[in-house]
Amino acid sequence: MVTIKDIARRAGVSPSVVSRALNNKYGVKESTKQLIKAIARDMNYYPNAAARRLVTRKSGMIGVMMADISEPFYAQIIKGMEYVASQTGYTLLFSNSYDNIGKTNVLQKMIVTENVDGLVIVGSNRQDTSFTGILLEKKIPFVLIERNLQNEQVNCIWIDNKKAAYCATKLLLEKGHKIIAHIAGNMQNQVTLERLAGYKEALKEAGVSAPERWVFPANYLCEDGYRAMQEILRVLPDCTGVFAGNDSMAYGALQAIHEAGFAVPKDIALVGFDDLEFSAFTNPPLTTIRQPRYEMGIKSMEILTQILNGEIKNGINLCLPFELIVRHSV
Numbered sequence: 001m002v003t004i005k006d007i008a009r010r011a012g013v014s015p016s017v018v019s020r021a022l023n024n025k026y027g028v029k030e031s032t033k034q035l036i037k038a039i040a041r042d043m044n045y046y047p048n049a050a051a052r053r054l055v056t057r058k059s060g061m062i063g064v065m066m067a068d069i070s071e072p073f074y075a076q077i078i079k080g081m082e083y084v085a086s087q088t089g090y091t092l093l094f095s096n097s098y099d100n101i102g103k104t105n106v107l108q109k110m111i112v113t114e115n116v117d118g119l120v121i122v123g124s125n126r127q128d129t130s131f132t133g134i135l136l137e138k139k140i141p142f143v144l145i146e147r148n149l150q151n152e153q154v155n156c157i158w159i160d161n162k163k164a165a166y167c168a169t170k171l172l173l174e175k176g177h178k179i180i181a182h183i184a185g186n187m188q189n190q191v192t193l194e195r196l197a198g199y200k201e202a203l204k205e206a207g208v209s210a211p212e213r214w215v216f217p218a219n220y221l222c223e224d225g226y227r228a229m230q231e232i233l234r235v236l237p238d239c240t241g242v243f244a245g246n247d248s249m250a251y252g253a254l255q256a257i258h259e260a261g262f263a264v265p266k267d268i269a270l271v272g273f274d275d276l277e278f279s280a281f282t283n284p285p286l287t288t289i290r291q292p293r294y295e296m297g298i299k300s301m302e303i304l305t306q307i308l309n310g311e312i313k314n315g316i317n318l319c320l321p322f323e324l325i326v327r328h329s330v
Contacts, residue, residue, distance in 0.1 A: 080297020122309035165198025177241030185245040225249025229256035247272040284328035
């Protein structure tokens with residue numbers, strides 16, 4: 001097993017310098033720090049978590065709370081977080097929040113039972129903000145993904161959902177579609193309302209009056225998109241374009257369209273949101289908004305570990321870029 005002393009001998013420095021470099025402490029030249037880190041990677045060095053906990057009096061664990069960890073949307077976020085965790089020696093502890101942290105005991109379990117050093121929280125009910133006060137009071141660092149709270153003490157990573165939805169809807173309008181339905185997500189989520197606002201803004205700008213009956217609330221699941229599309233075909237027979245609030249619902253909508261004997265995009269054009277791994281392989285391949293999910297995972301852990309190391313302070317608000325991916329469903 002490789003130790004700090006082994007790295008020190010190879011780098012020609014003392015073990016204390018290696019320790020400071022690997023823990024991003026002051027007093028080590030940047031060139032020396034990078035050399036030591038490169039040697040550590042080359043020698044497959046992993047920090048001794050138990051020893052570090054004794055020194056720092058921290059658990060070495062980061063809690064990760066997601067609405068439903070089984071959903072494919074989270075895969076790339078998790079991959080990004082695990083990459084940084086493997087580089088920094090932290091262990092990730094995952095849990096479902098069921099979109100309402102305040103009404104579950106998961107947060108209490110993370111704080112008290114597991115004694116996590118910090119938290120990454122992905123999404124949550126827009127009315128569910130009480131947990132931020134609890135975490136700030138207990139001085140537990142946390143990063144929110146897919147939330148943009150106007151609070152200088154809260155760290156947020158997000159994309160401009162309104163602008164992204166506007167671009168998705170505008171694409172359908174540019175292709176000549178006038179009656180465009182929107183399969184929305186959970187109306188209690190911030191991202192749902194932002195995407196709905198972007199959809200409405202694009203229609204309004206184009207002079208299209210969109211009644212509320214063009215909006216079909218669902219819950220971001222494939223079966224929700226399937227049922228919503230069946231309803232669209234029943235009550236909105238003149239609809240030629242559909243903007244789904246995420247790719248999972250778009251998959252369900254695609255199945256409902258095919259079962260009804262219609263073709264995409266000949267009869268109905270379809271746009272999703274997220275660019276999940278399967279979206280390039282649907283029939284036809286799905287046009288969608290690409291979220292930088294892997295980067296979201298990386299940035300969340302980088303921000304959190306830097307706060308835990310005392311390198312930066314709370315209040316990071318990071319808006320990442322999105323991309324409209326045009327395939328054959330439009």
